[in-house]
Amino acid sequence: MEKFSCMRFRKGSLTKEKSGSCSLVLERPFSPFPIHQLYLMNDLDILFNRGRVPITTWNKNICASNLRASSESSGNSGFAVFSPKFLTSQGWKYLNDQNMNNQPQTVKNTPALPFSPLVAIFTEEVSEDAEWAHGSFPLEEYVKALERSKGELYYNHSLGMRYSKITEQIYVGSCIQTEEDVETLSTTAGVTAVLNFQSTVEAANWGIDSNLINESCQKFNILMINYPIRDADSFDMRKKLPFCVGLLLRLLKKNYRVYVTCTNGFDRSPACVIAYLHWMTDTSLHAAYNFVTGLHSCRPDRPAIAWATWDLIAMVESGRHDGPSTHAVTFVWNGHEGEDVCLVGDFTGNWKEPIKAVHKGGPRYEVEVRLPQGKYYYKYITNGDWRHSTASPIERDDRGNINNVIVIGDTASVKPSVQQQKKDANIVKVIERPLTENERFMLAKAARCVAFSVCPIRLAPK
Numbered sequence: 001m002e003k004f005s006c007m008r009f010r011k012g013s014l015t016k017e018k019s020g021s022c023s024l025v026l027e028r029p030f031s032p033f034p035i036h037q038l039y040l041m042n043d044l045d046i047l048f049n050r051g052r053v054p055i056t057t058w059n060k061n062i063c064a065s066n067l068r069a070s071s072e073s074s075g076n077s078g079f080a081v082f083s084p085k086f087l088t089s090q091g092w093k094y095l096n097d098q099n100m101n102n103q104p105q106t107v108k109n110t111p112a113l114p115f116s117p118l119v120a121i122f123t124e125e126v127s128e129d130a131e132w133a134h135g136s137f138p139l140e141e142y143v144k145a146l147e148r149s150k151g152e153l154y155y156n157h158s159l160g161m162r163y164s165k166i167t168e169q170i171y172v173g174s175c176i177q178t179e180e181d182v183e184t185l186s187t188t189a190g191v192t193a194v195l196n197f198q199s200t201v202e203a204a205n206w207g208i209d210s211n212l213i214n215e216s217c218q219k220f221n222i223l224m225i226n227y228p229i230r231d232a233d234s235f236d237m238r239k240k241l242p243f244c245v246g247l248l249l250r251l252l253k254k255n256y257r258v259y260v261t262c263t264n265g266f267d268r269s270p271a272c273v274i275a276y277l278h279w280m281t282d283t284s285l286h287a288a289y290n291f292v293t294g295l296h297s298c299r300p301d302r303p304a305i306a307w308a309t310w311d312l313i314a315m316v317e318s319g320r321h322d323g324p325s326t327h328a329v330t331f332v333w334n335g336h337e338g339e340d341v342c343l344v345g346d347f348t349g350n351w352k353e354p355i356k357a358v359h360k361g362g363p364r365y366e367v368e369v370r371l372p373q374g375k376y377y378y379k380y381i382t383n384g385d386w387r388h389s390t391a392s393p394i395e396r397d398d399r400g401n402i403n404n405v406i407v408i409g410d411t412a413s414v415k416p417s418v419q420q421q422k423k424d425a426n427i428v429k430v431i432e433r434p435l436t437e438n439e440r441f442m443l444a445k446a447a448r449c450v451a452f453s454v455c456p457i458r459l460a461p462k
Contacts, residue, residue: 153264153266153297153298153299155174155263155264155265155266157177157206160177160178160181161173161174161175161176161177161178161181161184162174162265163185163189163259163261163265163296164295164296164297165189165295166273166291166292166295166296168257169252169255169256169257169258170248170252170257170258170260170273170276171185171189171191171257171258171259171260172259172260172261172265172269172270172273172292172296172298173259173260173261173265173269173296174261174262174263174264174265175196175198175203175206175208175261175262175263175264175265176194176196176208176213176259176261177206177208179212179213179216182213182216182217182219182220182222183216183220185220185222185259186220186221186222189257189259190257191222191257191258191259192221192222192223192256192257192258193222193223193224193225193251193256193257193258193259194217194222194223194224194225194258194259194261195225195227195244195247195248195251195258195259195260195261195269195272196224196225196226196227196261196262197227197228197229197244197260197261197262197268197269197272198226198228198261198262198263199228199230200226200228202228202231202263203263206263210226223251223256225247225251227240227243227244227247229244229262229268231262231263231267231268232267234301234303234304234307235304237267237268237271237301237304237308238304238305238307238308238311239308239311239410239412239413239416240416241271241272241275241304241305241308242308242311242312242412242413242414242416242450243414243415243416243450243454244272244275245272245275245276245279245280245447245450246414246450246451246453246454247454248260248272248273248276249276249280249451249454250451250454260272260273265296265298266297266298266299266300267298267299267300267301268300270292270293270296270298270300271300271301271304271305273292274288274289274292274300274305275288275305275308275309277291277292278305278309279309279312279443279444279446279447280447280451282440282444284434284435285302285305285306285309285432286432286434289302289305302432303429303430303432306430306431306432307409307430308412309443310326310327310373310409310430311409311410311411311412312412312443312446312447312450313439313442313443313446314373314409314410314411314412315411315412315413315446315449315450316442316445316446316449317442319374320372320373320374320375321372321373321374321409322372322438323372323436323438323439324372324433324436325370325371325372325431326371326372326373326408326409326430326431327370327371327372327373327408327409327428327429327430327431328368328369328370328428328429328430328431329368329369329370329371329406329408329426329427329428329429330366330367330368330426330427330428330429331343331357331366331367331368331369331378331426332364332365332366332389332391332392332425332426332427333357333364333365333366333367333380333382333389334363334364334365334389334391334425335363335365335380335382336363337359337362337363339365339382339383340382340383340384341356341357341359341365341380341381341382342354342355342356342357342380342381342382343355343357343367343369343378343379343380343381344378344379344380344381344386345376345377345378345379345403346376346377346378347369347371347376347378348378354381355367355369357380370431371408372408373408373409374407374408374409375405375406375407375408376405376406376407376408377395377397377403377404377405378403378404378405378406379403379404380404388402388403388404389404389425391423391424391425392404392406392424392425392426393405393406393422393423393424406424406426406428408428412446412450414450414453414454
């Protein structure tokens with residue numbers, strides 16, 4: 001990011017900082033608000049930019065030096081970075097208007113924004129070459145992400161709880177916000193149990209009183225089970241899905257009518273229902289996914305379900321997977337341009353059939369291999385020399401040789417310990433494909449093992 005003069009502001013004062021990214025500090029919203037909805041608001045689009053620059057969640061750890069929140073804020077300031085070259089003339093006029101006593105004029109019928117007025121402005125001293133960024137993504141990567149997001153579902157919390165009937169015993173939808181929502185589930189849908197994947201902190205961020213909802217459920221004789229899964233965390237969902245499906249099966253076996261919910265009802269809750277149908281009813285993942293998404297508007301993390309499926313099968317297998325490939329692995333070697341690089345391992349004809357790497361530019365070489373889940377040893381041959389990569393895990397074999405090691409897939413557990421993944425330059429992707437007869441048998445066996453493992457967990461009476 002090119003350095004340039006920028007403004008750092010607090011209400012009533014302007015301070016110049018001579019280095020760093022062009023920054024705009026906003027107050028934290030007064031009330032919970034779906035940030036991505038800002039994309040859809042015409043007033044921001046007209047006043048600020050035509051490039052639909054993203055406004056991210058607030059992170060108090062990402063602040064300019066000596067930045068302090070104003071006394072009127074909640075103590076957390078936001079940090080948004082954007083390029084002034086996207087601004088329209090109206091946007092420049094508004095941002096250069098230092099009379100903060102006047103509220104900005106918004107487009108007719110546009111809802112008022114739930115945060116305090118801007119506490120300062122940009123000036124034209126800002127370089128026109130400034131760029132905006134989101135997290136650690138380069139500009140071009142975020143542009144691609146925005147393109148991919150076209151047509152995505154957007155959650156509007158103000159619309160209230162939304163749900164869909166999947167089967168006679170299963171409903172799926174967004175979070176329960178009020179006591180009236182609980183009454184609706186009880187009287188209209190006949191729900192007798194709620195399986196909730198939203199955390200209490202997440203609920204608080206949306207202004208939901210979890211204790212009040214729990215008390216309301218008791219009032220209507222609804223069993224409430226809370227098992228938080230981190231939102232938008234594919235790995236966390238993959239590890240926790242077996243337990244979630246086990247809980248759902250237990251509730252259904254006890255003839256509960258279950259409402260499966262998370263915050264927006266788009267990902268975690270439908271993923272659990274899809275996994276249940278796939279694992280417990282011998283339905284293909286493709287058919288289960290299409291069935292649920294056809295009844296309920298959602299976009300579940302399909303790869304996470306596929307990952308969890310192979311993890312579940314591994315739970316009842318002894319040793320390596322007996323079947324076709326389950327994962328696609330890109331082995332990465334970072335050496336020197338012009339090298340002759342090959343990959344060799346116990347999966348390449350038992351070390352006897354090296355695979356030539358493809359030069360991807362600069363020091364990077366790659367080899368793509370499809371493998372069944374399991375543990376594998378490997379090395380690289382560079383210009384005739386056998387070497388291991390320092391960018392990937394290593395381990396000594398039975399003969400004392402130091403090799404790189406890769407464990408593809410994992411073994412599911414009813415009580416998962418979600419540990420931080422080891423640093424590895426290699427890239428592993430899951431393969432979704434129709435299961436073989438043996439894999440279907442193993443999946444059914446593993447799914448029932450999970451169900452029986454959940455049995456000792458006591459479900460409180462209604």
